[in-house]
Amino acid sequence: METIFLIFILFLGGAIVTWMAGKLGNIVQDILFLATILVPSYLFYTNVATGYAIDFNVGGIELSWGINAFGWLFSLIVLGLGAFAAFYAVSFMKGKERRGAFYLNFILSIMAMLGILMSQDLISFFIFWEIMTWSSYIMVVYNGNDVQRIGIKYFVFSAIGAYAMLMAIVLIKSMTGSFMIESLISSYTSFSYDMQILIPVLLLTGFGVKAAIMPLHVWAPGAYSNAPMAYTSIFSGSLSKMGIYGMVIVFTTMLSYVPEGVWFRGVVAWLGGFTAVFGTLWAIKQDDAKKLLAYSSVAQLGYIIVGVAIGTPLAMMAGLFLAVMHAIFKGTLFMVVGAIERQTGTSNFTEVTGLIRKMPWTFVAALMSIIALAGIPPLGGFVGKWMLYESLITSDHYLLVIVIFFSSTAAFLYCYKFLFGFFLGQEEEEWAHVKEAPALMVVPMVILAGLTFLLGTYPGIILKPIANGMQTLGYGMTQGQLWDTSIILNEWGNQVVLQPILYAILGIFVFFVIFVTIKGYKNTRYVTTKDISSSGEVPLAHENLTFSQGFFQPFLRAVEPAMRRQIDKYYTAIANGLESLFDFTRRIYTGNGQTYAIFVIVFVVILLIFKNSIFG
Amino acid sequence: MEDTLFKILDYGVYGTAVLVILIGLYGALVKRSLLKIVIGLSIIDSGINLLLVAIGYLKGGTAPIFSPGYLDNPKIMVDPIPQALVLTAIVIGFGVTAVALALVIRLYRHHGTLHIDEIRNLKW
Amino acid sequence: MDSIWFKLLGVVVSFIVAFTVGMTYMGLSRKITARVQNRKGPPFYQNFIDAMKLGSKTSAIHHGVMQHFGPAFLMVSSVMSLMIIPVLNNGMWFSNLNFHGDLIFLLYIMVFGPLGMALGAGQTGNPNSAIGVTRGLSQMVGFEIPWVMALVALMIQYHTTSIVDLMNIQVESGTWLIFSSPFAFIAAVLAMLGMFRYSPFDIVGAPTELASGPMSENGGKYLFTMMSSASVFAFAKLTLYVDLFLGGASNLIELLIKTFVIYMIPVLYGVVSPRYRTEQSIRYFWGWPTFFGLLAILYAVFF
């Protein structure tokens, strides 16, 4: 049998077996779950090389699966993060109900994402896309919080996206006679002008929903924050990247053949920029860590979209690198929130404070990820940010770079809020009992956080697959011109050499840490956070010194005009309006049999009156 | 003269049938009592049956029976098929009316009224 | 010349220079402020005395490891900035890491310290510290916009993101960028007002409101490190302005004159202004400074 079928059968069969295995005991279920994630992943990386392809036929439709270097790059995000999240999930789900359903949908999501990357035809692409949608939907409503609003919103937007895509697919089929992506790309230039515009618009809508681009992003904050955190880490980390994957293909193939592509690029890039800004502003406002990270994800996806939409080699590379980085650090951060929520029972900054000494490893993971998120050197986020700015500057997007810069500077605010809210500040009695999360949760987080460190200095590790993937998309050789193992360059030849910088930073840091420690960190005495200089008085135990309410009030006041209008409200208004309208129109079924009989007669009479225009 | 008379009579038959149908429709659509609606429906049926028989009728024709003397000339027989249809339709109409009346009884027991506007528990 | 020890020596020397100059400038600013306010003011070397006093103290308590790391983070930021910013025109002296980073890198390494410091301040548990941090971060969003606009204007005008290249351009053409990109200079200088956090933008420390904000729980060596970091950082920033807009300096004397001139702008602006509220400060930077930043970009694009 073809290995690829084996992989998918293992995924599917494993998912169902894991789902059913609840009665065999939790351990068995956990092992089955991990095996179902790991074994096919192993098979994939050992047996399926890039360039692999297989054609077959279902229901009279030619299908084709295969993988190229670009898909392979994304498979790293999907399977790599998936494996870490799986280990985390095993521990996260301990003692929770509906574990079977969780595992089932987790595996199905991973399978669907791999399937999307493997699909060389639009039908399998769409099938896997939809499997991904509904399996993630079940995860979104999994906790049962506010599902009719958040869940339905997610599904409706997914459906809008998916159906836009489906419309494009059937139009493509009727024009090219085939569902193959190749034939779409090769015959795109021969489409009529209308179709050349319509098809990318529809496809980009479809991908834009998953990539949470404004104005299709309104589902994201609710959905990300409502799913179990173990799942959200791949939801935000890899699932959203599928939208990016699709966008990249649209931009680099179809839209690069027609002059209108420039407009598409501009519009999408600006939408991405606005997504970044407003995502950031709303993230600053949130008091719930999940919501904060959710909005932050939206904002980060905005950067990625800007990168891939601009599409110069450096910008594309920046977008893809940020995509990988975002998968890593946002995956970690959602895990961190999950760990905190598991240990304390809440994820609200206004309730939890001062966990740094209770959950030190979690803090380390959070700190590294946050630094990466903020784009501070020497961690990985900086490399992506740097490439993005440089690419925008060198490709003459001056205003966009300001917008992006504003967004990422403002991102420091919520980064600090996240760290301060959970880990720093007053250590309250209420949380004195909190323990570090189990090892199975901590280890994936710390390893992932370590990856951001590694990639910050040696981005070449991941830039190599990115460059390979970009060559598949028609970009030229970039190694040596735009990047090397530890160097990043812009298109004007300016460079940042990362390795000496890392050594310098570490050297200075260690030097001063030691310097300040001359009389010894050990010699000083740890005092509680209550013991602070408060006009020379030590505050009493019940005095509230926790600063958690109204973080960044002044800033929010300053940007208040920009946040006054919420796009979400407009959608809600439209939805409510439609429901009222439907409530009104359904009154046509009056309940009176006689009325129905009159409808029949009227129907006949109308047909008789207009018979000539109808049947003429 | 006689032809014209027959023609008028022909149309008269059709017209009468249509009139009966319309009366039935009036009953079914305008009257608010369930019983009257049922009656209206069965009047519609009658009108249609009348119409069916009328189109099968051959002026001066005989019964469609292969009896001695007529065997060689089916042309002058009345078309038998509409009559067969009408027979079937009458039977069916009877069945439907029976079911309808049974339902009316049920409805009256349930709602205590025969006014159709009152019987609107199922709507929208 | 290229040996690592020589470079380390360069770092140490430039650090000492920066520390001395920075401390002196800060002392002078205190003196000037005092004179304007009709006070006698401390001697200009007062800061050295303070530093010596703080450095010789021994801390008895700490609030945790992040507080301990905070000053070191701050130091990383200022020393790294110093290493990236060319101190003198000829690349031989104090070249440090000049060729390993560029302006964007510099922007980010410059915020590294305040953020790290913010973590340390956060762990102390003093609400004033956290409030100060939030104010500082908010204000940063304010002044970074015109600042970045100015930098972007320079970058697109001269097609480079490297500070060294920008300096060389000025040396080669003989024209300072303050004359060839005047709007960028205005925007950058206005942004600098926020960067130096002198009145009216001293909302972070805000002595009477927040009891010196993020620093309030730090004393002794912690405070000493912070102080030295601040002076090094001040020197680095002033050097950056000189490098970018005033053609750099070929020797230390020229550098001192130019940096002092630049330094006087925020100091003198500050002595006559009362403190802004945070949102006023942010809005201030999004007003005229951003407008000049836009002008700078337009100027760079069209001229």
Added chain:
Amino acid sequence: MVGTPVLFVAIPLLAAFLIPLFGMIWKESVRVIPGIVLAYLLVLAINLMNYVMVNGPIVEVIAGWAPPLGINLVFSAFSGFLVTLMVFLGLIVWMYSYRFKRNVDFEPAKKYFLLLMMLITGSVGMVLTGDIFNLFVFIEITSISAYALTAFYTGRDSAEASFKYLMLGSLASAFLLIAIMIIYSQLGTLNMADIGSKMHLMKPAYKIMAIIFLFTALGIEAEIFPLNGWAPDAYAEAPGPVGAAFAGIVVKAAIYASIRIIYTLFDLSGAYDLLIVIGMITLIVAETAAIRQEKLKRMLAYSSIGQMGLVMVAFGMGTEEGVFAALFLMFNHAIIKSLLFLSGSYLVYNSKDKLIKEVNGIGKFLPITSFLFVLGSFAIVGLPPFAGFWSKLSVLTAAADSNMLLIIALVLIVSIIEVVYYMRVVNRIYFFKKDESVSTQRPTLNALIAMITLGAIVLIVGFYPDAVTGFLHRASADLMDKAGYINDVLTLN
């Protein structure tokens, strides 16, 4: 060939009348006999279907009078496929209702199964018949048994629903008779093939009158808006399995009849456009009404109406692809909507008002039933990899090939509405807190088997659509081949 098509009408009819007789001897026989009969018919249908796929349609002549004079039954790929489907669903409904709720008593069970057999007889007859008056007779058989089945439960408002159904059904039969009369008076024949071959002789005015009356009459049975006032009430008030039978059997027969008439009998191209417009309106009105429903089965009913609208749209395209899509939709709808009705009626089993909110949190108590309902919901809204996706895809592909951009867009927009109301129910089933006052009822084993069979088909067709597409392609080719149909019937001697 192991049997003739006439058995499909004769055996269930006979069984219907024998049920009370045998019931006097052995009470359990009223339950068993229908099962045996339907199982036999299913075997027969599959055999015949295999024969037909190889040898072409079977035309059965009743009483030795060759068409166009005599009455004939046509078992072609198209009608045969539907007959197989109906008989299969009949078997499923039988299995499900073998021990459903209140027919545990002998008397109700006797009536119920008698009526069910009548219903199947009539529906199968509608599909098989090649004679327009027989069509009328079978429609009436179906209708009368359907009225009675709708009013089966005495405790509810079922009589009201049944009465509405009856009112509209009477109008339908009246219109049908008028149309038959017009055709007969013009062409002097009642045989469908004969009518089809002579249609060009008919005066246009009469032709149009005839099609309007026929279309209205069959439209009432096929739940077309605005003729479908009866449908939501009847679906909601009839017993659960009967709802499934309506959706899977009766409506399919009515659709078959109207499509056969438009495709084979008449040659009016305007009828196709009418189908599209009416179908589209039906789809939109029904789905928008469904989203605001508070009762589960009423929601399913509106959804069913909407799907029928979509089927009409697909048929209205008039291309072979369109017909294929429509048939695929009909197949999927029959399977999936039956599944939804069957599982749905257990979800609201003990509830008086059958409200949607009463399924809150029921997933924990009825895991399999809930799962099957969710499976059905996912399938009906067209989520891959379930059966509904392929039919939706084929509809859209067919529409795209006919250049109907607006239709595609509208269908997809309406699908979003569909998604919303189904997902709301799914959410309630699994992710809401259960209302303690609602008592649940575990499904009986036979009901479980029936539902699981349907669920398995949903999955099988979803993963392996080739299982049915071959038949569907043959069936759609058969419907498109008007000359072939006429030829097959009329050359028989």
